[in-house]
Structures are given as C-alpha cells and as structure tokens.
Amino acid sequence: MTSYTKTMDFLHKKLLQATTKDQEDKIVDWMLAEAKLKQDEQKGRQITGLTINQSKSTDR
Secondary structure, three states: OOOOOHHHHHHHHHHHHOOOHHHHHHHHHHHHHHHHHHHHHHHHHHHHHHHHHHHHHHHO
C-alpha cells in the first residue's frame, strides 16, 4: 500500500497498545479491511480512467 492513511496509522498505534491476542486479532482484521478498501478504491479509479481513455479514443 503506497499511502499510509490516518486510519491505518491509528490502527497501528492501537495494535501496539493491545494487551490481549483477541484485541490484536481484531485490530489486524481492521487493518486488512482498510488495506483492501484502499486497493479496491484504487482499482476503481484505474478502471474509471481506462473507461474515460477508451471513450476518448473512440470519439476521435
């Protein structure tokens, strides 16, 4: 992940403060969900960019 979001920074701090394995597991799950969300957003932007570029090339 290229950009380290405020959410991920917050979760990392909480992970360092976790006192039980259960807390660590939940925080790691949240971190994985955040990473997946960011990847999906980026893929969506790439697909949108491809669609826009394709429509521009067919308009010519």
